[in-house]
Amino acid sequence: MxxxxxxxxxxxxxxxxxxxxxxxxxxxxxxxxxxxxxxxxxxxxxxxxxxxxxxxxxxxxxxxxxxxxxxxxxxxxxxxxxxxxxxxxxxxxxxxxxxxxxxxxxxxxxxxDVAPVSPVPDEMVELTDDDYESFLASNPDTVIFVWKLHCEPCEAMKTELDQVRAHIPDGVAVAGVDGESVNAFRREFEVSAAPATMAFVGGELYETLESRRKPERLAELFDEAY
Incomplete structure:
Protein backbone atom coordinates (compact mmCIF):
# COMPACT_ATOMS: atom_id res chain seq x y z
CA MET A 1 0.00 0.00 0.00
CA ASP A 113 -14.43 18.97 -10.18
CA VAL A 114 -11.45 18.74 -12.55
CA ALA A 115 -12.49 18.64 -16.19
CA PRO A 116 -10.74 16.78 -19.00
CA VAL A 117 -8.71 18.56 -21.65
CA SER A 118 -10.98 20.16 -24.23
CA PRO A 119 -11.46 18.27 -27.51
CA VAL A 120 -11.21 21.58 -29.39
CA PRO A 121 -7.79 21.72 -31.14
CA ASP A 122 -5.31 24.09 -29.53
CA GLU A 123 -5.00 26.23 -32.66
CA MET A 124 -8.74 26.89 -32.80
CA VAL A 125 -10.65 29.54 -30.84
CA GLU A 126 -12.91 27.74 -28.36
CA LEU A 127 -16.39 29.14 -27.80
CA THR A 128 -18.67 28.56 -24.83
CA ASP A 129 -22.32 29.20 -24.08
CA ASP A 130 -21.22 32.52 -22.57
CA ASP A 131 -19.47 33.96 -25.61
CA TYR A 132 -20.67 32.35 -28.85
CA GLU A 133 -23.30 35.05 -29.46
CA SER A 134 -20.81 37.89 -29.11
CA PHE A 135 -18.31 36.01 -31.28
CA LEU A 136 -20.88 35.60 -34.06
CA ALA A 137 -21.84 39.26 -33.74
CA SER A 138 -18.20 40.23 -34.29
CA ASN A 139 -17.57 37.52 -36.90
CA PRO A 140 -20.79 37.13 -38.90
CA ASP A 141 -19.11 34.81 -41.43
CA THR A 142 -17.79 31.94 -39.35
CA VAL A 143 -17.20 28.21 -39.56
CA ILE A 144 -17.76 26.47 -36.21
CA PHE A 145 -16.67 22.88 -35.65
CA VAL A 146 -18.36 20.77 -32.98
CA TRP A 147 -16.05 18.28 -31.28
CA LYS A 148 -16.42 15.68 -28.54
CA LEU A 149 -14.08 13.64 -26.36
CA HIS A 150 -13.89 9.86 -26.89
CA CYS A 151 -15.12 10.35 -30.44
CA GLU A 152 -13.24 8.35 -33.08
CA PRO A 153 -14.80 10.20 -36.03
CA CYS A 154 -13.73 13.49 -34.42
CA GLU A 155 -10.15 12.32 -34.09
CA ALA A 156 -10.15 11.04 -37.67
CA MET A 157 -11.48 14.35 -38.95
CA LYS A 158 -8.82 16.27 -37.04
CA THR A 159 -6.11 14.50 -39.06
CA GLU A 160 -7.50 16.26 -42.16
CA LEU A 161 -8.16 19.60 -40.51
CA ASP A 162 -5.33 21.42 -42.29
CA GLN A 163 -6.83 20.40 -45.64
CA VAL A 164 -10.29 21.48 -44.48
CA ARG A 165 -9.10 24.87 -43.28
CA ALA A 166 -7.31 25.48 -46.57
CA HIS A 167 -10.74 25.55 -48.23
CA ILE A 168 -12.13 28.22 -45.87
CA PRO A 169 -11.97 31.62 -47.61
CA ASP A 170 -9.96 34.50 -46.18
CA GLY A 171 -12.10 36.68 -43.97
CA VAL A 172 -14.14 33.78 -42.63
CA ALA A 173 -13.47 33.15 -38.93
CA VAL A 174 -12.94 29.65 -37.55
CA ALA A 175 -13.88 28.43 -34.07
CA GLY A 176 -14.75 25.25 -32.22
CA VAL A 177 -16.95 24.09 -29.37
CA ASP A 178 -16.87 21.16 -26.98
CA GLY A 179 -20.27 19.70 -27.81
CA GLU A 180 -20.77 18.33 -24.31
CA SER A 181 -20.32 21.69 -22.60
CA VAL A 182 -22.43 23.99 -24.82
CA ASN A 183 -25.99 22.93 -24.15
CA ALA A 184 -27.48 26.31 -25.04
CA PHE A 185 -25.54 26.45 -28.31
CA ARG A 186 -26.65 22.96 -29.30
CA ARG A 187 -30.28 23.70 -28.48
CA GLU A 188 -30.33 26.96 -30.42
CA PHE A 189 -28.83 25.43 -33.55
CA GLU A 190 -30.25 21.90 -33.15
CA VAL A 191 -26.88 20.14 -33.16
CA SER A 192 -27.19 16.51 -32.11
CA ALA A 193 -23.92 14.87 -33.18
CA ALA A 194 -20.17 15.33 -33.28
CA PRO A 195 -18.19 16.03 -35.26
CA ALA A 196 -20.24 18.67 -37.01
CA THR A 197 -19.30 21.53 -39.32
CA MET A 198 -21.47 24.65 -39.21
CA ALA A 199 -21.31 27.50 -41.71
CA PHE A 200 -22.63 30.88 -40.52
CA VAL A 201 -23.27 33.63 -43.05
CA GLY A 202 -24.13 37.14 -41.90
CA GLY A 203 -24.45 35.84 -38.34
CA GLU A 204 -27.10 33.29 -39.33
CA LEU A 205 -26.68 29.54 -39.63
CA TYR A 206 -26.43 28.62 -43.31
CA GLU A 207 -26.02 24.83 -42.99
CA THR A 208 -24.80 22.13 -40.62
CA LEU A 209 -23.11 18.95 -41.79
CA GLU A 210 -23.06 16.39 -38.99
CA SER A 211 -20.66 13.43 -38.75
CA ARG A 212 -17.21 13.19 -40.28
CA ARG A 213 -17.02 14.74 -43.74
CA LYS A 214 -14.13 14.59 -46.16
CA PRO A 215 -12.33 17.83 -47.06
CA GLU A 216 -13.83 17.73 -50.56
CA ARG A 217 -17.40 17.73 -49.23
CA LEU A 218 -16.66 20.55 -46.82
CA ALA A 219 -15.05 22.53 -49.64
CA GLU A 220 -18.39 22.30 -51.45
CA LEU A 221 -20.18 23.66 -48.38
CA PHE A 222 -17.78 26.59 -48.09
CA ASP A 223 -18.06 27.39 -51.81
CA GLU A 224 -21.87 27.41 -51.55
CA ALA A 225 -21.94 29.49 -48.37
CA TYR A 226 -19.26 32.06 -49.13
Whole structure:
Protein backbone atom coordinates (compact mmCIF):
# COMPACT_ATOMS: atom_id res chain seq x y z
CA MET A 1 0.00 0.00 0.00
CA UNK A 2 1.42 3.35 -1.04
CA UNK A 3 1.64 5.95 1.72
CA UNK A 4 0.69 9.52 0.87
CA UNK A 5 1.56 12.09 3.50
CA UNK A 6 0.24 15.37 2.14
CA UNK A 7 -1.54 17.14 -0.72
CA UNK A 8 1.64 17.29 -2.81
CA UNK A 9 2.11 13.53 -2.50
CA UNK A 10 -1.49 12.94 -3.56
CA UNK A 11 -1.22 15.31 -6.51
CA UNK A 12 2.01 13.66 -7.70
CA UNK A 13 0.34 10.26 -7.26
CA UNK A 14 -2.56 11.28 -9.47
CA UNK A 15 -0.14 12.52 -12.13
CA UNK A 16 1.97 9.37 -11.93
CA UNK A 17 -1.01 7.05 -12.32
CA UNK A 18 -2.59 8.79 -15.27
CA UNK A 19 -5.49 10.49 -13.51
CA UNK A 20 -4.23 14.07 -13.87
CA UNK A 21 -2.22 15.70 -16.62
CA UNK A 22 -0.72 19.15 -16.85
CA UNK A 23 -1.51 21.12 -19.99
CA UNK A 24 0.94 23.29 -21.91
CA UNK A 25 -0.62 26.44 -20.43
CA UNK A 26 -0.09 25.21 -16.87
CA UNK A 27 -3.61 24.01 -16.18
CA UNK A 28 -4.54 20.65 -14.65
CA UNK A 29 -7.01 18.28 -16.29
CA UNK A 30 -8.09 14.70 -15.88
CA UNK A 31 -6.75 12.46 -18.61
CA UNK A 32 -8.94 11.27 -21.44
CA UNK A 33 -8.63 7.65 -20.27
CA UNK A 34 -9.75 8.55 -16.75
CA UNK A 35 -12.61 10.62 -18.09
CA UNK A 36 -13.71 7.67 -20.25
CA UNK A 37 -13.84 5.48 -17.14
CA UNK A 38 -15.65 8.21 -15.23
CA UNK A 39 -18.40 8.43 -17.84
CA UNK A 40 -19.53 4.89 -16.99
CA UNK A 41 -20.17 5.83 -13.37
CA UNK A 42 -21.61 9.20 -14.36
CA UNK A 43 -24.25 7.50 -16.48
CA UNK A 44 -25.19 5.29 -13.53
CA UNK A 45 -25.05 7.67 -10.57
CA UNK A 46 -25.36 11.27 -11.78
CA UNK A 47 -29.13 11.37 -11.45
CA UNK A 48 -29.95 8.65 -8.90
CA UNK A 49 -32.61 9.46 -6.34
CA UNK A 50 -31.71 10.28 -2.75
CA UNK A 51 -32.52 6.80 -1.45
CA UNK A 52 -30.17 5.10 -3.94
CA UNK A 53 -27.48 7.70 -3.26
CA UNK A 54 -27.70 7.06 0.48
CA UNK A 55 -27.69 3.28 0.01
CA UNK A 56 -24.59 3.50 -2.16
CA UNK A 57 -22.71 5.56 0.42
CA UNK A 58 -23.84 3.16 3.16
CA UNK A 59 -22.59 0.12 1.22
CA UNK A 60 -19.25 1.73 0.33
CA UNK A 61 -18.37 2.76 3.87
CA UNK A 62 -20.20 0.07 5.83
CA UNK A 63 -22.67 2.49 7.39
CA UNK A 64 -26.32 2.28 8.24
CA UNK A 65 -28.66 4.31 6.07
CA UNK A 66 -29.11 6.78 8.92
CA UNK A 67 -25.33 7.11 9.32
CA UNK A 68 -24.91 7.52 5.58
CA UNK A 69 -27.54 10.24 5.55
CA UNK A 70 -25.78 12.06 8.38
CA UNK A 71 -22.40 11.69 6.64
CA UNK A 72 -23.78 13.09 3.41
CA UNK A 73 -25.34 16.06 5.20
CA UNK A 74 -22.41 16.85 7.50
CA UNK A 75 -19.68 16.53 4.86
CA UNK A 76 -21.70 17.81 1.93
CA UNK A 77 -21.00 14.71 -0.15
CA UNK A 78 -22.18 15.14 -3.73
CA UNK A 79 -22.99 12.74 -6.52
CA UNK A 80 -20.00 14.17 -8.38
CA UNK A 81 -17.73 13.13 -5.50
CA UNK A 82 -19.30 9.68 -5.39
CA UNK A 83 -18.68 9.26 -9.12
CA UNK A 84 -15.07 10.41 -8.72
CA UNK A 85 -14.53 8.00 -5.80
CA UNK A 86 -15.92 4.97 -7.65
CA UNK A 87 -13.98 5.83 -10.79
CA UNK A 88 -10.73 6.34 -8.92
CA UNK A 89 -11.18 3.10 -6.99
CA UNK A 90 -11.77 1.13 -10.18
CA UNK A 91 -9.04 2.93 -12.13
CA UNK A 92 -6.41 2.15 -9.51
CA UNK A 93 -7.62 -1.43 -9.10
CA UNK A 94 -6.99 -1.94 -12.81
CA UNK A 95 -3.38 -0.86 -12.18
CA UNK A 96 -3.08 -3.14 -9.12
CA UNK A 97 -2.46 -0.06 -6.98
CA UNK A 98 -3.74 0.11 -3.40
CA UNK A 99 -4.00 3.25 -1.29
CA UNK A 100 -5.38 3.99 2.14
CA UNK A 101 -9.14 4.50 2.21
CA UNK A 102 -8.82 8.01 3.63
CA UNK A 103 -6.40 8.96 0.87
CA UNK A 104 -8.85 7.63 -1.69
CA UNK A 105 -11.61 9.82 -0.26
CA UNK A 106 -9.40 12.91 -0.25
CA UNK A 107 -8.17 12.28 -3.79
CA UNK A 108 -11.72 11.73 -5.01
CA UNK A 109 -12.48 15.22 -3.72
CA UNK A 110 -9.48 16.55 -5.65
CA UNK A 111 -10.61 14.83 -8.83
CA UNK A 112 -14.36 15.50 -8.67
CA ASP A 113 -14.43 18.97 -10.18
CA VAL A 114 -11.45 18.74 -12.55
CA ALA A 115 -12.49 18.64 -16.19
CA PRO A 116 -10.74 16.78 -19.00
CA VAL A 117 -8.71 18.56 -21.65
CA SER A 118 -10.98 20.16 -24.23
CA PRO A 119 -11.46 18.27 -27.51
CA VAL A 120 -11.21 21.58 -29.39
CA PRO A 121 -7.79 21.72 -31.14
CA ASP A 122 -5.31 24.09 -29.53
CA GLU A 123 -5.00 26.23 -32.66
CA MET A 124 -8.74 26.89 -32.80
CA VAL A 125 -10.65 29.54 -30.84
CA GLU A 126 -12.91 27.74 -28.36
CA LEU A 127 -16.39 29.14 -27.80
CA THR A 128 -18.67 28.56 -24.83
CA ASP A 129 -22.32 29.20 -24.08
CA ASP A 130 -21.22 32.52 -22.57
CA ASP A 131 -19.47 33.96 -25.61
CA TYR A 132 -20.67 32.35 -28.85
CA GLU A 133 -23.30 35.05 -29.46
CA SER A 134 -20.81 37.89 -29.11
CA PHE A 135 -18.31 36.01 -31.28
CA LEU A 136 -20.88 35.60 -34.06
CA ALA A 137 -21.84 39.26 -33.74
CA SER A 138 -18.20 40.23 -34.29
CA ASN A 139 -17.57 37.52 -36.90
CA PRO A 140 -20.79 37.13 -38.90
CA ASP A 141 -19.11 34.81 -41.43
CA THR A 142 -17.79 31.94 -39.35
CA VAL A 143 -17.20 28.21 -39.56
CA ILE A 144 -17.76 26.47 -36.21
CA PHE A 145 -16.67 22.88 -35.65
CA VAL A 146 -18.36 20.77 -32.98
CA TRP A 147 -16.05 18.28 -31.28
CA LYS A 148 -16.42 15.68 -28.54
CA LEU A 149 -14.08 13.64 -26.36
CA HIS A 150 -13.89 9.86 -26.89
CA CYS A 151 -15.12 10.35 -30.44
CA GLU A 152 -13.24 8.35 -33.08
CA PRO A 153 -14.80 10.20 -36.03
CA CYS A 154 -13.73 13.49 -34.42
CA GLU A 155 -10.15 12.32 -34.09
CA ALA A 156 -10.15 11.04 -37.67
CA MET A 157 -11.48 14.35 -38.95
CA LYS A 158 -8.82 16.27 -37.04
CA THR A 159 -6.11 14.50 -39.06
CA GLU A 160 -7.50 16.26 -42.16
CA LEU A 161 -8.16 19.60 -40.51
CA ASP A 162 -5.33 21.42 -42.29
CA GLN A 163 -6.83 20.40 -45.64
CA VAL A 164 -10.29 21.48 -44.48
CA ARG A 165 -9.10 24.87 -43.28
CA ALA A 166 -7.31 25.48 -46.57
CA HIS A 167 -10.74 25.55 -48.23
CA ILE A 168 -12.13 28.22 -45.87
CA PRO A 169 -11.97 31.62 -47.61
CA ASP A 170 -9.96 34.50 -46.18
CA GLY A 171 -12.10 36.68 -43.97
CA VAL A 172 -14.14 33.78 -42.63
CA ALA A 173 -13.47 33.15 -38.93
CA VAL A 174 -12.94 29.65 -37.55
CA ALA A 175 -13.88 28.43 -34.07
CA GLY A 176 -14.75 25.25 -32.22
CA VAL A 177 -16.95 24.09 -29.37
CA ASP A 178 -16.87 21.16 -26.98
CA GLY A 179 -20.27 19.70 -27.81
CA GLU A 180 -20.77 18.33 -24.31
CA SER A 181 -20.32 21.69 -22.60
CA VAL A 182 -22.43 23.99 -24.82
CA ASN A 183 -25.99 22.93 -24.15
CA ALA A 184 -27.48 26.31 -25.04
CA PHE A 185 -25.54 26.45 -28.31
CA ARG A 186 -26.65 22.96 -29.30
CA ARG A 187 -30.28 23.70 -28.48
CA GLU A 188 -30.33 26.96 -30.42
CA PHE A 189 -28.83 25.43 -33.55
CA GLU A 190 -30.25 21.90 -33.15
CA VAL A 191 -26.88 20.14 -33.16
CA SER A 192 -27.19 16.51 -32.11
CA ALA A 193 -23.92 14.87 -33.18
CA ALA A 194 -20.17 15.33 -33.28
CA PRO A 195 -18.19 16.03 -35.26
CA ALA A 196 -20.24 18.67 -37.01
CA THR A 197 -19.30 21.53 -39.32
CA MET A 198 -21.47 24.65 -39.21
CA ALA A 199 -21.31 27.50 -41.71
CA PHE A 200 -22.63 30.88 -40.52
CA VAL A 201 -23.27 33.63 -43.05
CA GLY A 202 -24.13 37.14 -41.90
CA GLY A 203 -24.45 35.84 -38.34
CA GLU A 204 -27.10 33.29 -39.33
CA LEU A 205 -26.68 29.54 -39.63
CA TYR A 206 -26.43 28.62 -43.31
CA GLU A 207 -26.02 24.83 -42.99
CA THR A 208 -24.80 22.13 -40.62
CA LEU A 209 -23.11 18.95 -41.79
CA GLU A 210 -23.06 16.39 -38.99
CA SER A 211 -20.66 13.43 -38.75
CA ARG A 212 -17.21 13.19 -40.28
CA ARG A 213 -17.02 14.74 -43.74
CA LYS A 214 -14.13 14.59 -46.16
CA PRO A 215 -12.33 17.83 -47.06
CA GLU A 216 -13.83 17.73 -50.56
CA ARG A 217 -17.40 17.73 -49.23
CA LEU A 218 -16.66 20.55 -46.82
CA ALA A 219 -15.05 22.53 -49.64
CA GLU A 220 -18.39 22.30 -51.45
CA LEU A 221 -20.18 23.66 -48.38
CA PHE A 222 -17.78 26.59 -48.09
CA ASP A 223 -18.06 27.39 -51.81
CA GLU A 224 -21.87 27.41 -51.55
CA ALA A 225 -21.94 29.49 -48.37
CA TYR A 226 -19.26 32.06 -49.13
Missing amino acids: QELTDATDRYDFLLEHGVFEETDDGQVAVTESFDAAKRVYHDTYAEVDDATFQETIADLFELSIAQARDRIDSLGITRSQLIAYLTLQSYLDDQDVTVDGNDLVVMAGMVA
